[in-house]
Amino acid sequence: MHHHKKIVIIGGGIAGLSAAVYALRCGYEVEVLEMHDIAGGLAMSWRRDPYTFETCLHWLVGSKPGGDLHAQWQEICDIDKLTFINPDEFVCMQNEHGDEMHIWTNVDRLQEELLRRVPGDAEAVSEFTRTIRALGKFRMLDPSGGLTENWLNLLRDMRTFPLLHKLSKMSGRDYGNRFTHPLLRTFFSNGDVGRLTSIAMILSLAWMNEGNAGYCIGGARSLIRLIEEKIAVLGGKIRFNARVTRILIEDNAAVGVQLAGGETIRADWVISAADGHTTHFDLLGGRYLDKATRRLYEHGDTFASYIQVSLGVACDLRDRPPMTSRILEKPIAVDPGTEVDTVGFRFFHFDPTFAPPGKIAITSVLPTRNFEFWNRLRQTDPPRYHAEKHRVANTIIEVLQRQVPAVRGNIEVVDVSTPATVFRYTGNWKGSMEGWLLLPGEGMKPLPSTLPGLDRFVMVGQWVLPGGGLPSGPITARPAVKLICRRDHVPFDLHAEPKPEMVGA
Numbered sequence: 014m015h016h017h018k019k020i021v022i023i024g025g026g027i028a029g030l031s032a033a034v035y036a037l038r039c040g041y042e043v044e045v046l047e048m049h050d051i052a053g054g055l056a057m058s059w060r061r062d063p064y065t066f067e068t069c070l071h072w073l074v075g076s077k078p079g080g081d082l083h084a085q086w087q088e089i090c091d092i093d094k095l096t097f098i099n100p101d102e103f104v105c106m107q108n109e110h111g112d113e114m115h116i117w118t119n120v121d122r123l124q125e126e127l128l129r130r131v132p133g134d135a136e137a138v139s140e141f142t143r144t145i146r147a148l149g150k151f152r153m154l155d156p157s158g159g160l161t162e163n164w165l166n167l168l169r170d171m172r173t174f175p176l177l178h179k180l181s182k183m184s185g186r187d188y189g190n191r192f193t194h195p196l197l198r199t200f201f202s203n204g205d206v207g208r209l210t211s212i213a214m215i216l217s218l219a220w221m222n223e224g225n226a227g228y229c230i231g232g233a234r235s236l237i238r239l240i241e242e243k244i245a246v247l248g249g250k251i252r253f254n255a256r257v258t259r260i261l262i263e264d265n266a267a268v269g270v271q272l273a274g275g276e277t278i279r280a281d282w283v284i285s286a287a288d289g290h291t292t293h294f295d296l297l298g299g300r301y302l303d304k305a306t307r308r309l310y311e312h313g314d315t316f317a318s319y320i321q322v323s324l325g326v327a328c329d330l331r332d333r334p335p336m337t338s339r340i341l342e343k344p345i346a347v348d349p350g351t352e353v354d355t356v357g358f359r360f361f362h363f364d365p366t367f368a369p370p371g372k373i374a375i376t377s378v379l380p381t382r383n384f385e386f387w388n389r390l391r392q393t394d395p396p397r398y399h400a401e402k403h404r405v406a407n408t409i410i411e412v413l414q415r416q417v418p419a420v421r422g423n424i425e426v427v428d429v430s431t432p433a434t435v436f437r438y439t440g441n442w443k444g445s446m447e448g449w450l451l452l453p454g455e456g457m458k459p460l461p462s463t464l465p466g467l468d469r470f471v472m473v474g475q476w477v478l479p480g481g482g483l484p485s486g487p488i489t490a491r492p493a494v495k496l497i498c499r500r501d502h503v504p505f506d507l508h509a510e511p512k513p514e515m516v517g518a
Protein backbone atom coordinates (compact mmCIF):
# COMPACT_ATOMS: atom_id res chain seq x y z
CA MET A 14 0.00 0.00 0.00
CA HIS A 15 2.98 2.30 -0.48
CA HIS A 16 1.75 5.56 -1.94
CA HIS A 17 4.91 7.64 -2.30
CA LYS A 18 3.96 10.15 0.34
CA LYS A 19 6.60 11.26 2.77
CA ILE A 20 6.43 12.38 6.40
CA VAL A 21 9.32 14.00 8.24
CA ILE A 22 9.23 13.66 11.99
CA ILE A 23 11.15 16.11 14.17
CA GLY A 24 12.50 14.35 17.26
CA GLY A 25 13.36 10.74 18.03
CA GLY A 26 11.91 10.43 21.53
CA ILE A 27 9.17 7.92 22.30
CA ALA A 28 6.56 10.11 20.56
CA GLY A 29 8.53 10.62 17.34
CA LEU A 30 9.42 6.94 17.13
CA SER A 31 5.80 5.90 17.80
CA ALA A 32 4.58 8.23 15.06
CA ALA A 33 7.18 6.74 12.73
CA VAL A 34 5.89 3.21 13.29
CA TYR A 35 2.25 4.17 12.74
CA ALA A 36 3.13 6.13 9.58
CA LEU A 37 5.29 3.32 8.18
CA ARG A 38 2.55 0.80 8.84
CA CYS A 39 0.22 2.96 6.80
CA GLY A 40 2.65 2.95 3.89
CA TYR A 41 4.31 6.34 4.30
CA GLU A 42 7.94 6.97 3.64
CA VAL A 43 9.33 8.22 6.95
CA GLU A 44 12.41 10.13 8.00
CA VAL A 45 12.92 10.88 11.70
CA LEU A 46 15.29 13.76 12.39
CA GLU A 47 16.94 13.60 15.79
CA MET A 48 19.35 16.28 16.94
CA HIS A 49 21.16 13.97 19.36
CA ASP A 50 23.36 11.02 18.30
CA ILE A 51 21.02 8.54 19.95
CA ALA A 52 17.23 8.02 20.04
CA GLY A 53 15.07 8.22 23.18
CA GLY A 54 15.01 11.85 24.33
CA LEU A 55 14.05 11.76 28.00
CA ALA A 56 13.74 7.98 27.84
CA MET A 57 17.44 7.63 28.43
CA SER A 58 20.22 6.02 30.41
CA TRP A 59 23.96 6.47 30.18
CA ARG A 60 26.93 4.28 30.79
CA ARG A 61 29.82 5.07 33.13
CA ASP A 62 31.75 1.82 33.18
CA PRO A 63 30.90 -0.58 34.67
CA TYR A 64 27.59 1.08 35.64
CA THR A 65 24.51 2.20 33.69
CA PHE A 66 22.44 5.07 35.07
CA GLU A 67 18.77 5.22 34.21
CA THR A 68 16.99 8.53 34.27
CA CYS A 69 13.48 7.73 33.10
CA LEU A 70 11.85 4.43 33.70
CA HIS A 71 10.14 3.78 37.02
CA TRP A 72 7.09 2.10 35.58
CA LEU A 73 5.60 1.53 32.15
CA VAL A 74 1.84 1.52 32.01
CA GLY A 75 0.73 -1.23 29.65
CA SER A 76 3.34 -3.80 30.63
CA LYS A 77 0.83 -6.58 31.31
CA PRO A 78 -0.56 -8.69 28.45
CA GLY A 79 -4.27 -7.96 28.24
CA GLY A 80 -3.98 -4.91 30.48
CA ASP A 81 -4.84 -1.31 29.70
CA LEU A 82 -2.59 0.10 26.93
CA HIS A 83 -0.78 -3.18 26.26
CA ALA A 84 -2.45 -3.57 22.88
CA GLN A 85 -1.28 -0.12 21.93
CA TRP A 86 2.35 -0.91 22.78
CA GLN A 87 2.00 -4.03 20.63
CA GLU A 88 1.08 -1.80 17.71
CA ILE A 89 4.41 0.00 18.16
CA CYS A 90 6.80 -2.84 18.89
CA ASP A 91 7.11 -6.41 20.08
CA ILE A 92 6.64 -5.32 23.70
CA ASP A 93 6.42 -8.92 24.94
CA LYS A 94 10.10 -9.35 24.10
CA LEU A 95 10.90 -7.15 27.10
CA THR A 96 11.35 -8.70 30.53
CA PHE A 97 9.11 -6.92 32.99
CA ILE A 98 9.37 -7.10 36.73
CA ASN A 99 6.76 -5.87 39.16
CA PRO A 100 8.50 -4.87 42.40
CA ASP A 101 6.66 -5.74 45.62
CA GLU A 102 7.40 -2.34 47.02
CA PHE A 103 6.80 0.98 45.32
CA VAL A 104 8.66 3.14 47.81
CA CYS A 105 9.81 3.00 51.39
CA MET A 106 9.10 6.30 53.16
CA GLN A 107 11.58 7.03 55.96
CA ASN A 108 12.66 9.72 58.34
CA GLU A 109 16.03 10.25 59.98
CA HIS A 110 14.90 8.73 63.27
CA GLY A 111 14.55 5.22 61.87
CA ASP A 112 10.80 5.34 61.27
CA GLU A 113 9.76 3.63 58.00
CA MET A 114 6.58 3.00 56.10
CA HIS A 115 6.37 0.61 53.16
CA ILE A 116 4.14 1.55 50.26
CA TRP A 117 3.53 -1.91 48.80
CA THR A 118 2.31 -2.32 45.25
CA ASN A 119 -0.18 -5.02 46.28
CA VAL A 120 -3.19 -3.17 47.62
CA ASP A 121 -4.13 -5.79 50.25
CA ARG A 122 -0.66 -5.72 51.68
CA LEU A 123 -0.64 -1.94 51.54
CA GLN A 124 -3.94 -1.75 53.39
CA GLU A 125 -2.68 -4.11 56.05
CA GLU A 126 0.51 -2.10 56.52
CA LEU A 127 -1.28 1.24 56.74
CA LEU A 128 -4.00 0.01 59.10
CA ARG A 129 -1.35 -1.46 61.37
CA ARG A 130 0.80 1.68 61.29
CA VAL A 131 -1.90 4.35 61.47
CA PRO A 132 -5.00 2.79 63.03
CA GLY A 133 -6.35 6.28 63.71
CA ASP A 134 -6.57 6.87 59.95
CA ALA A 135 -8.52 3.66 59.33
CA GLU A 136 -11.36 5.39 57.51
CA ALA A 137 -9.07 7.36 55.18
CA VAL A 138 -6.93 4.27 54.56
CA SER A 139 -9.96 2.19 53.61
CA GLU A 140 -11.21 4.83 51.24
CA PHE A 141 -7.72 5.12 49.71
CA THR A 142 -7.34 1.38 49.09
CA ARG A 143 -10.95 1.11 47.89
CA THR A 144 -10.18 3.79 45.32
CA ILE A 145 -7.05 1.97 44.16
CA ARG A 146 -9.12 -1.17 43.60
CA ALA A 147 -11.89 0.72 41.87
CA LEU A 148 -9.56 2.58 39.51
CA GLY A 149 -7.85 -0.65 38.55
CA LYS A 150 -11.10 -1.91 37.06
CA PHE A 151 -11.52 0.70 34.35
CA ARG A 152 -10.24 0.29 30.84
CA MET A 153 -9.61 3.89 30.22
CA LEU A 154 -7.39 3.87 27.22
CA ASP A 155 -8.61 2.00 24.20
CA PRO A 156 -6.34 2.73 21.26
CA SER A 157 -9.05 2.23 18.70
CA GLY A 158 -11.21 4.77 20.50
CA GLY A 159 -9.01 7.74 19.59
CA LEU A 160 -7.75 10.43 21.85
CA THR A 161 -10.87 12.49 22.34
CA GLU A 162 -13.14 9.53 22.86
CA ASN A 163 -10.81 8.11 25.46
CA TRP A 164 -10.68 11.27 27.46
CA LEU A 165 -14.42 11.56 27.17
CA ASN A 166 -14.68 8.01 28.51
CA LEU A 167 -12.57 8.99 31.43
CA LEU A 168 -14.71 12.03 32.14
CA ARG A 169 -17.83 9.92 31.84
CA ASP A 170 -16.42 7.42 34.31
CA MET A 171 -15.74 10.30 36.62
CA ARG A 172 -19.28 11.51 36.45
CA THR A 173 -20.50 8.00 37.14
CA PHE A 174 -18.31 7.79 40.15
CA PRO A 175 -18.51 10.98 42.13
CA LEU A 176 -15.55 9.91 44.22
CA LEU A 177 -13.30 9.95 41.15
CA HIS A 178 -14.67 13.28 40.08
CA LYS A 179 -13.86 14.66 43.50
CA LEU A 180 -10.34 13.23 43.36
CA SER A 181 -9.61 14.76 40.01
CA LYS A 182 -10.24 18.16 41.57
CA MET A 183 -8.03 17.54 44.54
CA SER A 184 -4.25 17.97 44.62
CA GLY A 185 -1.98 15.25 45.98
CA ARG A 186 -1.19 17.49 48.94
CA ASP A 187 -4.87 18.00 49.79
CA TYR A 188 -5.44 14.28 49.50
CA GLY A 189 -2.53 13.56 51.83
CA ASN A 190 -3.92 15.95 54.42
CA ARG A 191 -6.61 13.41 55.29
CA PHE A 192 -3.92 11.25 56.91
CA THR A 193 -2.27 12.08 60.22
CA HIS A 194 0.99 10.17 59.78
CA PRO A 195 3.76 12.50 58.50
CA LEU A 196 5.35 9.79 56.32
CA LEU A 197 2.04 9.13 54.60
CA ARG A 198 1.34 12.83 54.18
CA THR A 199 4.76 13.30 52.61
CA PHE A 200 4.13 10.44 50.21
CA PHE A 201 1.26 12.44 48.73
CA SER A 202 2.74 15.91 48.95
CA ASN A 203 6.35 15.45 47.91
CA GLY A 204 7.49 17.73 45.05
CA ASP A 205 5.28 17.94 41.97
CA VAL A 206 3.19 14.97 43.15
CA GLY A 207 1.74 17.35 45.75
CA ARG A 208 0.62 19.79 43.05
CA LEU A 209 -0.74 17.26 40.56
CA THR A 210 -4.29 16.04 40.67
CA SER A 211 -4.40 13.28 43.29
CA ILE A 212 -5.76 10.93 40.66
CA ALA A 213 -2.30 10.73 39.02
CA MET A 214 -0.70 8.97 41.99
CA ILE A 215 -3.71 6.82 42.83
CA LEU A 216 -4.04 5.68 39.22
CA SER A 217 -0.37 4.74 39.16
CA LEU A 218 -0.87 2.65 42.29
CA ALA A 219 -3.94 1.06 40.70
CA TRP A 220 -1.92 0.05 37.64
CA MET A 221 0.87 -1.29 39.87
CA ASN A 222 -1.62 -3.32 41.88
CA GLU A 223 -2.89 -4.83 38.62
CA GLY A 224 0.69 -5.67 37.60
CA ASN A 225 0.29 -3.36 34.61
CA ALA A 226 2.98 -0.81 35.46
CA GLY A 227 6.12 -2.91 35.45
CA TYR A 228 9.76 -2.02 35.04
CA CYS A 229 11.52 -3.52 32.02
CA ILE A 230 15.01 -4.88 32.47
CA GLY A 231 17.44 -2.58 30.69
CA GLY A 232 15.27 0.45 31.49
CA ALA A 233 13.72 2.83 28.98
CA ARG A 234 16.51 2.23 26.45
CA SER A 235 15.42 -1.36 25.98
CA LEU A 236 11.97 -0.15 24.92
CA ILE A 237 13.46 2.49 22.64
CA ARG A 238 15.78 -0.07 21.01
CA LEU A 239 12.80 -2.33 20.25
CA ILE A 240 10.98 0.51 18.53
CA GLU A 241 14.11 1.44 16.57
CA GLU A 242 14.30 -2.17 15.38
CA LYS A 243 10.67 -2.03 14.28
CA ILE A 244 11.32 1.16 12.34
CA ALA A 245 14.30 -0.45 10.61
CA VAL A 246 12.27 -3.55 9.70
CA LEU A 247 9.55 -1.37 8.23
CA GLY A 248 12.12 0.50 6.13
CA GLY A 249 12.04 3.80 8.04
CA LYS A 250 15.04 6.06 8.47
CA ILE A 251 16.27 7.77 11.63
CA ARG A 252 18.86 10.41 10.99
CA PHE A 253 20.99 11.45 13.97
CA ASN A 254 22.84 14.71 14.59
CA ALA A 255 20.09 16.37 12.54
CA ARG A 256 18.81 19.45 14.36
CA VAL A 257 15.81 21.07 12.73
CA THR A 258 15.96 24.86 12.84
CA ARG A 259 12.90 25.79 10.81
CA ILE A 260 9.69 24.31 9.47
CA LEU A 261 9.33 25.30 5.82
CA ILE A 262 5.94 26.75 4.96
CA GLU A 263 4.41 27.51 1.58
CA ASP A 264 0.82 28.69 1.11
CA ASN A 265 0.06 28.08 4.78
CA ALA A 266 1.12 24.45 4.60
CA ALA A 267 4.21 22.73 6.00
CA VAL A 268 6.31 21.46 3.09
CA GLY A 269 9.45 20.32 4.90
CA VAL A 270 12.16 21.37 7.30
CA GLN A 271 15.51 23.07 7.34
CA LEU A 272 18.40 21.60 9.31
CA ALA A 273 21.19 23.40 11.12
CA GLY A 274 23.76 23.82 8.34
CA GLY A 275 21.13 24.84 5.83
CA GLU A 276 20.08 21.55 4.22
CA THR A 277 16.38 21.36 3.46
CA ILE A 278 14.21 18.24 3.39
CA ARG A 279 10.86 18.31 1.60
CA ALA A 280 7.88 16.24 2.71
CA ASP A 281 4.12 15.93 2.31
CA TRP A 282 3.61 16.23 6.07
CA VAL A 283 5.66 17.42 9.03
CA ILE A 284 5.10 15.94 12.47
CA SER A 285 6.82 17.67 15.36
CA ALA A 286 7.63 15.35 18.25
CA ALA A 287 10.12 17.86 19.63
CA ASP A 288 9.63 20.05 22.66
CA GLY A 289 6.47 22.19 22.33
CA HIS A 290 8.11 25.52 23.09
CA THR A 291 10.86 24.95 20.50
CA THR A 292 8.25 23.87 17.97
CA HIS A 293 6.00 26.88 18.42
CA PHE A 294 8.47 29.65 19.04
CA ASP A 295 11.67 28.62 17.23
CA LEU A 296 10.63 26.34 14.40
CA LEU A 297 7.37 28.16 13.61
CA GLY A 298 8.31 31.68 14.76
CA GLY A 299 5.35 31.94 17.16
CA ARG A 300 2.88 32.45 14.28
CA TYR A 301 0.42 29.62 14.77
CA LEU A 302 -0.72 29.71 18.37
CA ASP A 303 -4.33 30.15 19.27
CA LYS A 304 -5.05 32.35 22.29
CA ALA A 305 -5.48 29.50 24.77
CA THR A 306 -2.22 27.81 23.77
CA ARG A 307 -0.31 31.10 23.89
CA ARG A 308 -1.71 31.75 27.35
CA LEU A 309 -0.61 28.30 28.43
CA TYR A 310 2.96 28.94 27.27
CA GLU A 311 2.91 32.28 29.10
CA HIS A 312 1.35 31.16 32.38
CA GLY A 313 1.06 27.35 32.40
CA ASP A 314 2.72 25.17 35.00
CA THR A 315 5.30 22.67 33.84
CA PHE A 316 6.88 19.75 35.64
CA ALA A 317 10.09 20.74 37.37
CA SER A 318 13.51 20.07 35.90
CA TYR A 319 15.99 18.05 37.93
CA ILE A 320 19.50 17.35 39.02
CA GLN A 321 20.35 13.68 38.96
CA VAL A 322 23.13 12.37 41.14
CA SER A 323 24.12 8.87 40.01
CA LEU A 324 26.47 6.70 42.00
CA GLY A 325 28.24 3.47 41.17
CA VAL A 326 28.81 1.63 44.41
CA ALA A 327 30.86 -1.53 45.02
CA CYS A 328 28.45 -2.97 47.56
CA ASP A 329 25.85 -5.70 47.56
CA LEU A 330 22.66 -3.89 48.62
CA ARG A 331 20.12 -6.47 47.49
CA ASP A 332 18.28 -6.22 50.78
CA ARG A 333 17.38 -2.53 50.24
CA PRO A 334 13.93 -1.50 49.00
CA PRO A 335 14.07 -0.58 45.30
CA MET A 336 13.24 3.03 46.14
CA THR A 337 13.37 5.08 49.32
CA SER A 338 12.17 8.56 50.09
CA ARG A 339 13.77 10.10 53.17
CA ILE A 340 12.48 13.11 55.05
CA LEU A 341 15.47 15.12 56.21
CA GLU A 342 15.93 16.86 59.53
CA LYS A 343 17.56 19.79 57.74
CA PRO A 344 16.60 20.74 54.18
CA ILE A 345 19.27 20.73 51.48
CA ALA A 346 20.02 23.81 49.35
CA VAL A 347 19.97 22.65 45.72
CA ASP A 348 20.40 26.03 44.05
CA PRO A 349 19.27 29.63 44.64
CA GLY A 350 15.56 29.40 45.45
CA THR A 351 15.43 25.60 45.73
CA GLU A 352 15.53 23.62 48.94
CA VAL A 353 14.45 20.03 49.30
CA ASP A 354 13.45 18.39 52.55
CA THR A 355 12.98 14.91 51.10
CA VAL A 356 15.59 12.94 49.17
CA GLY A 357 14.77 9.82 47.17
CA PHE A 358 17.13 7.05 46.14
CA ARG A 359 16.63 4.26 43.64
CA PHE A 360 18.65 1.12 44.32
CA PHE A 361 18.90 -0.69 40.98
CA HIS A 362 19.69 -4.14 42.36
CA PHE A 363 16.62 -5.39 40.47
CA ASP A 364 18.29 -4.70 37.11
CA PRO A 365 21.32 -6.95 36.61
CA THR A 366 22.25 -5.13 33.40
CA PHE A 367 23.13 -1.95 35.29
CA ALA A 368 26.06 -3.18 37.39
CA PRO A 369 28.29 -6.25 37.70
CA PRO A 370 27.44 -8.74 40.47
CA GLY A 371 28.16 -7.38 43.93
CA LYS A 372 27.90 -3.77 42.73
CA ILE A 373 24.97 -1.42 42.34
CA ALA A 374 23.83 1.70 40.49
CA ILE A 375 22.05 4.20 42.77
CA THR A 376 20.36 7.38 41.55
CA SER A 377 18.79 10.38 43.22
CA VAL A 378 16.65 12.97 41.44
CA LEU A 379 16.37 16.45 42.95
CA PRO A 380 13.65 18.59 41.41
CA THR A 381 14.37 22.27 40.70
CA ARG A 382 12.62 25.03 38.79
CA ASN A 383 15.74 27.18 38.62
CA PHE A 384 16.67 26.11 35.10
CA GLU A 385 18.20 29.53 34.38
CA PHE A 386 20.74 29.24 37.17
CA TRP A 387 22.22 26.00 35.88
CA ASN A 388 22.03 26.88 32.22
CA ARG A 389 23.65 30.28 32.68
CA LEU A 390 26.32 28.90 34.98
CA ARG A 391 27.25 26.21 32.49
CA GLN A 392 27.59 28.77 29.72
CA THR A 393 29.30 31.59 31.60
CA ASP A 394 31.27 30.03 34.42
CA PRO A 395 32.18 26.36 33.79
CA PRO A 396 34.47 26.05 36.85
CA ARG A 397 31.67 27.21 39.17
CA TYR A 398 29.19 25.01 37.33
CA HIS A 399 31.37 21.99 38.06
CA ALA A 400 31.94 23.11 41.65
CA GLU A 401 28.16 23.38 42.19
CA LYS A 402 27.61 19.91 40.72
CA HIS A 403 30.27 18.62 43.04
CA ARG A 404 28.71 20.33 46.05
CA VAL A 405 25.26 18.87 45.37
CA ALA A 406 26.75 15.40 44.79
CA ASN A 407 28.65 15.54 48.09
CA THR A 408 25.54 16.63 49.98
CA ILE A 409 23.57 13.72 48.52
CA ILE A 410 26.37 11.27 49.25
CA GLU A 411 26.30 12.46 52.88
CA VAL A 412 22.56 11.71 53.07
CA LEU A 413 23.07 8.28 51.50
CA GLN A 414 25.91 7.39 53.86
CA ARG A 415 23.75 8.28 56.85
CA GLN A 416 21.03 6.07 55.42
CA VAL A 417 23.25 3.18 54.26
CA PRO A 418 26.57 3.30 56.12
CA ALA A 419 27.96 0.38 54.03
CA VAL A 420 28.24 2.74 51.08
CA ARG A 421 31.04 4.74 52.72
CA GLY A 422 34.39 4.14 51.03
CA ASN A 423 32.78 2.08 48.25
CA ILE A 424 31.65 4.74 45.82
CA GLU A 425 33.46 4.14 42.53
CA VAL A 426 31.62 6.45 40.15
CA VAL A 427 29.88 9.80 40.71
CA ASP A 428 27.93 11.37 37.85
CA VAL A 429 25.82 14.54 38.02
CA SER A 430 23.41 15.80 35.38
CA THR A 431 21.68 19.17 35.72
CA PRO A 432 18.77 20.98 34.06
CA ALA A 433 21.33 22.29 31.56
CA THR A 434 22.15 18.67 30.68
CA VAL A 435 18.45 17.82 30.19
CA PHE A 436 18.07 20.83 27.91
CA ARG A 437 21.23 20.10 25.92
CA TYR A 438 20.27 16.50 25.25
CA THR A 439 16.50 16.77 24.75
CA GLY A 440 15.69 20.44 24.11
CA ASN A 441 12.89 20.32 26.69
CA TRP A 442 11.74 23.77 27.70
CA LYS A 443 13.20 24.80 31.07
CA GLY A 444 14.63 21.27 31.27
CA SER A 445 11.16 20.00 32.23
CA MET A 446 10.93 16.29 32.96
CA GLU A 447 7.40 15.69 31.70
CA GLY A 448 5.86 18.77 30.10
CA TRP A 449 2.63 20.24 31.47
CA LEU A 450 1.51 19.50 35.00
CA LEU A 451 -1.85 17.80 35.23
CA LEU A 452 -3.39 20.15 37.75
CA PRO A 453 -6.48 19.53 39.89
CA GLY A 454 -9.77 20.56 38.34
CA GLU A 455 -8.31 21.32 34.93
CA GLY A 456 -9.75 18.28 33.21
CA MET A 457 -7.39 16.02 31.34
CA LYS A 458 -7.80 17.51 27.93
CA PRO A 459 -5.02 17.20 25.38
CA LEU A 460 -3.82 20.34 23.62
CA PRO A 461 -4.79 20.69 19.96
CA SER A 462 -2.33 18.72 17.81
CA THR A 463 -3.05 20.76 14.70
CA LEU A 464 -2.50 24.49 14.53
CA PRO A 465 -4.86 27.17 13.24
CA GLY A 466 -3.84 28.38 9.79
CA LEU A 467 -1.16 25.73 9.25
CA ASP A 468 -1.94 22.77 7.06
CA ARG A 469 -0.02 19.48 6.78
CA PHE A 470 1.46 19.79 10.22
CA VAL A 471 0.74 17.84 13.42
CA MET A 472 2.25 17.84 16.92
CA VAL A 473 2.70 14.80 19.15
CA GLY A 474 4.34 13.96 22.48
CA GLN A 475 4.33 15.01 26.09
CA TRP A 476 3.72 18.69 25.31
CA VAL A 477 0.41 17.78 23.69
CA LEU A 478 -0.83 15.56 26.52
CA PRO A 479 -0.62 17.14 29.99
CA GLY A 480 0.86 14.68 32.46
CA GLY A 481 3.30 13.31 29.86
CA GLY A 482 4.88 9.91 30.45
CA LEU A 483 6.00 7.29 27.94
CA PRO A 484 2.41 6.33 27.00
CA SER A 485 1.86 9.92 25.81
CA GLY A 486 4.04 8.92 22.83
CA PRO A 487 1.80 6.27 21.27
CA ILE A 488 -1.38 7.85 22.66
CA THR A 489 -0.76 11.09 20.74
CA ALA A 490 0.97 9.51 17.73
CA ARG A 491 -1.90 7.21 16.79
CA PRO A 492 -4.59 9.87 16.23
CA ALA A 493 -2.01 12.14 14.58
CA VAL A 494 -1.21 9.55 11.90
CA LYS A 495 -4.89 8.64 11.63
CA LEU A 496 -5.68 12.27 10.88
CA ILE A 497 -2.98 12.38 8.20
CA CYS A 498 -4.32 9.19 6.62
CA ARG A 499 -7.83 10.58 6.60
CA ARG A 500 -6.67 13.75 4.87
CA ASP A 501 -4.71 11.75 2.30
CA HIS A 502 -7.50 9.21 1.74
CA VAL A 503 -5.12 6.48 2.84
CA PRO A 504 -6.63 3.68 4.94
CA PHE A 505 -5.44 3.67 8.54
CA ASP A 506 -5.07 -0.07 8.44
CA LEU A 507 -2.50 -1.46 10.81
CA HIS A 508 -3.20 -5.04 9.76
CA ALA A 509 -1.95 -4.43 6.26
CA GLU A 510 1.59 -3.94 7.50
CA PRO A 511 3.83 -3.35 4.46
CA LYS A 512 6.59 -5.86 3.80
CA PRO A 513 10.01 -4.24 4.14
CA GLU A 514 11.00 -4.97 0.53
CA MET A 515 7.95 -3.08 -0.67
CA VAL A 516 8.77 0.03 1.28
CA GLY A 517 10.37 2.63 -0.92
CA ALA A 518 9.71 0.49 -3.99
Ligand SMILES: Cc1cc2nc3c(=O)[nH]c(=O)nc-3n(C[C@H](O)[C@H](O)[C@H](O)COP(=O)(O)OP(=O)(O)OC[C@H]3O[C@@H](n4cnc5c(N)ncnc54)[C@H](O)[C@@H]3O)c2cc1C
Pocket residue numbers: 023024025026027028029046047048049052053054055056068069070071072073074255256257258286287288291319378438439440441445446447473474475476481482483484485486
Ligand atom coordinates in the same frame (compact mmCIF):
# COMPACT_ATOMS: atom_id res chain seq x y z
C1 LIG B 1 13.32 11.60 35.79
C2 LIG B 1 12.19 11.15 34.92
C3 LIG B 1 11.42 10.06 35.29
C4 LIG B 1 10.38 9.62 34.47
N1 LIG B 1 9.70 8.48 34.81
C5 LIG B 1 8.78 7.98 33.97
C6 LIG B 1 8.18 6.72 34.22
O1 LIG B 1 8.48 6.02 35.18
N2 LIG B 1 7.22 6.27 33.36
C7 LIG B 1 6.85 6.99 32.26
O2 LIG B 1 5.99 6.54 31.52
N3 LIG B 1 7.41 8.19 31.99
C8 LIG B 1 8.38 8.70 32.81
N4 LIG B 1 8.99 9.88 32.52
C9 LIG B 1 8.46 10.72 31.44
C10 LIG B 1 8.88 10.30 30.04
O3 LIG B 1 10.26 10.05 30.02
C11 LIG B 1 8.56 11.42 29.06
O4 LIG B 1 7.26 11.92 29.27
C12 LIG B 1 8.66 10.94 27.60
O5 LIG B 1 9.87 10.25 27.42
C13 LIG B 1 8.56 12.13 26.66
O6 LIG B 1 8.68 11.70 25.34
P1 LIG B 1 8.58 12.70 24.10
O7 LIG B 1 8.94 11.91 22.90
O8 LIG B 1 7.28 13.41 24.13
O9 LIG B 1 9.67 13.85 24.36
P2 LIG B 1 11.27 13.78 24.45
O10 LIG B 1 11.70 12.55 25.08
O11 LIG B 1 11.69 15.07 25.02
O12 LIG B 1 11.73 13.71 22.92
C14 LIG B 1 11.90 14.83 22.13
C15 LIG B 1 13.03 14.50 21.14
O13 LIG B 1 13.11 15.55 20.19
C16 LIG B 1 14.47 15.85 19.96
N5 LIG B 1 14.52 17.25 19.48
C17 LIG B 1 14.16 18.35 20.18
N6 LIG B 1 14.32 19.46 19.41
C18 LIG B 1 14.78 19.02 18.19
C19 LIG B 1 15.12 19.68 16.98
N7 LIG B 1 15.04 21.00 16.85
N8 LIG B 1 15.57 18.91 15.93
C20 LIG B 1 15.67 17.56 16.04
N9 LIG B 1 15.36 16.89 17.19
C21 LIG B 1 14.91 17.61 18.24
C22 LIG B 1 15.13 15.63 21.31
O14 LIG B 1 16.54 15.44 21.18
C23 LIG B 1 14.39 14.41 21.81
O15 LIG B 1 15.02 13.22 21.42
C24 LIG B 1 10.06 10.32 33.30
C25 LIG B 1 10.83 11.42 32.93
C26 LIG B 1 11.89 11.81 33.70
C27 LIG B 1 12.75 12.94 33.24
